[in-house]
Amino acid sequence: MDLTAAASGQNLTLQRLKKNKSALAGLVIVLLLLIIALFAPLLAPHHPHEQKLDLALTAPCQEYPFGTDHFGRCIFSRIIFGTRTSLEIGVIVTAISAFTGIVFGLLGGFYSGFVDELIMRVVDIFLAFPGLILALVIAGLLGPGMFNVMFALALVGWMGYTRVVRGAVLAEKEKGFFAAAKALGAGDFYIMYRHLLPNIIAPVIVMATLGIGHAILTAAGLSFLGLGIQPPAPVWGSMLNDGKNYLQAAPQMTIFPGFAIMITVLAFNFLGDGMRDILDPKLKEKRIT
Amino acid sequence: MLKYIARRLALLVVVVIGVTLLTFSLMHLAPGDPAEMIAINRYGLENLTGENIEQIRAAEGLHAPVHIQYLRWLRHTVRGDFGYSLVTGAPVREEILLRLPATLKLAFAALLVSLLIAVPAGIISAVKHHSPWDYATMTGALLGVSMPNFWLGLLLMLLFSVILGWFPVCGYGSLRHTILPAVTLGAGMAAITTRLTRSSMLEVLSQDYIIAARSKGLSEKSIICNHALKNSFIPVLTMIGLQLGHLLEGAVIVESIFAWPGIGKLLVDSIFARDFSVIQGCVLLFAVLFVIVNLLVDISYVYLDPRIRYEKES
């Protein structure tokens, strides 16, 4: 890649990042969440497992900013600690899905023929199952635990990346420099690494950012249904599960954890949408020829 | 075009076979001995004897190698025999058919709600691009996409059932029972569809043929209705096929919240009860339904878009 083009390409990206309000807003919130997750013990006023049964189901007050749940635990503290779990799951699951997806996408797009057909059929088969349902069954059958949830979610998320990456690889193959590189004697992995990877990074980043939000949402759904990480761990989804039994008596158990989920997913959606606009502004306004 | 359909059908068969394979292997994912699990379900943990387990193992054919088990299961399934519920003992097919109408009712109502909101909202947003209405709608859609649908369901329940008392909290039967679940399920879909309708419409409105139509002196309304709509609907329609997947996912959760006696609730209950036959049946049903609907959507896409329907002559 031409040096000046590369340099100016980077500057333009940073420039666009600064101007794009939604990406910035998303980034700010995500960073805030990261800080909350990292410094949870310092930020939370109470220990998330600390029970005070005589204070159960209290409304928000000064001592308990979000009130308490049915075991007298501070909802605010539990939400803060819950940030850790959510971000952990979101990031790890997305990393695994993305990595798996990219590998398959590269292999399929690059080698075409039987390998490609095989991979695409497997993708189609996995895509036949609505994501939550497959994850539900897998996590449900494997049993409780964070690892099982992550495994299930990763298994359900890799297909999108494969399709996108494969599509990008096929598009790049049309461009001809691919054939030129081969003619120069470049090895397969070298081509994949040097030539294809830089071109697929942009859509993958967008997908992964949005994917983290999606993973957090699905994980919350699984926790809500009673799967995944077991109590008394402070997980937003299971907090809502508890909350639904006390809807009238203690709506704070339902309102605040759900709000936390929404803000978190919103942040990643903002960031992802913003990144899409930044990295591929051709999709924005139609240019004047 | 017939060739296209034939090819898709062939692909369908391959995918469905793969789906059955995956579904079958899911059951063997669970830790523990399936014969033992069945015995526990049938006789209870206290009455467990080695004999019972071996009896079951023989009866269910669980001693055979895995691929034989698969073929046997496949043979039964193709004939419509999904086995028997380990919990109730009733045929799985019955259990599913009993609950299918409820889920279909919910899905249909939700789809209706979703389209009634999303399509006009998306079109107006696109036409009034960058207006306050556009920003408000897009923000709303973004919130809708980020919001967990179970949270929305609970909030609606809180507001409309608990506080206002307009609708029953849960259950099945009348229209009043249907509204909250349908809105919960439909709202999430509406958010996605609104965004798609808007972006599809924007794409179409920036095309040359729209400028050409405008230059003819047609009114904006006429341009949108006669020229833009049909073009923008094609991608929206294909999205609706994908929406079915979301619909099924959402149904699982919404049915659990509102105690709606549909397949979603059946699935969740079965997972906790380790009722393998029912789980297999439900999962297979969901997957095959999804694949068929997608195929139908693809075919209708071909039918709608004249560029594919009519081959180019010289």
Add this chain to the structure above:
Amino acid sequence: MALLSMRNLNTVFHSEEGKIKACNDVSLDIPAGKTVGLIGETGSGKSVLGLSILRLLPRNASLTGEIRYKGQDILTMPGKQLQQLRGNEIALLPQSPSTSLNPVLQTGSQITEGLCLHRKMKWKPAWEKALAMLRLLNLPQPEKKAREYPHQLSGGMKQRILAAISVTGRPSLLIADEPAKGLDAVLRAQVTGILRQLTGETGAAMLLITHDLKVAASLCDEVAVMYAGEIVENGPAEKILTNPVHPYAQGLLASLPEHGLRPIPGYGPSLLDLPAGCKFQRRCLLARDVCAEKRPPWQVFSNGWHARCWFIDQSRKSQQNLYRGDLQKTAV
């Protein structure tokens, strides 16, 4: 009085990179019944000018100045009136037939739409009329083609459909936007024929926007040469297309294959950042200091012929040996 008269037209696009000045202080007259050619390279602003007349530009464009059609200023016209104007009085023959027809509508119905709108016809007679128009335009098998979709027709056939659409309103002015763009010689000749047929039979005036000098030579009575958003020379077609006075126009002619294929050195200016004085100054062989400082006004060369250059009296002398031969009006 001219049919269409533009005065001091400025078209600016507001983009995230800045203000793109597509048309700069453009003044042009189109007399009734005459064909005026608007010639320039890609990016000179000529298509934008064409679209500006009918206010068909995207939302981020702003127009200032005056465009008077039969005395009325189009730029200040209310929406309803503008809608009446479009297609009826002034029609556009859009660029690129493959993207200017709605892919999901039958070609015939795109013509009848115009007929029903402008001539208040009912559908059946409109369909018959559309077929008649296509026959006149020499489209083979019009009954069959009218029921087909745009992608099923060849480029030349689509061009005829667009031509038919453009005259459904019996306009007095036809704006033909790059009708010969990207076409081979055979199609180009066909299109030129169609345009001549349209103006000949309807008596309409035409603004022919093109970069193809041969097409312009075949059809135009007058010609305006555009560069970097400005009109730099304007006058009788025959004179300008054989022996222009503006250095840019001379360079254009010199770059033709039959005149030696000599390109004009340098690059055109960015429309985001236009120089203050003469826009062509950086590439002009005659450039002096005054060219960079002050924008040249119209200098009259002879009756009805002027150019925007400080040195038109000298431009002829030095460019005389640049090329030999004249540009003949090609018969089609």
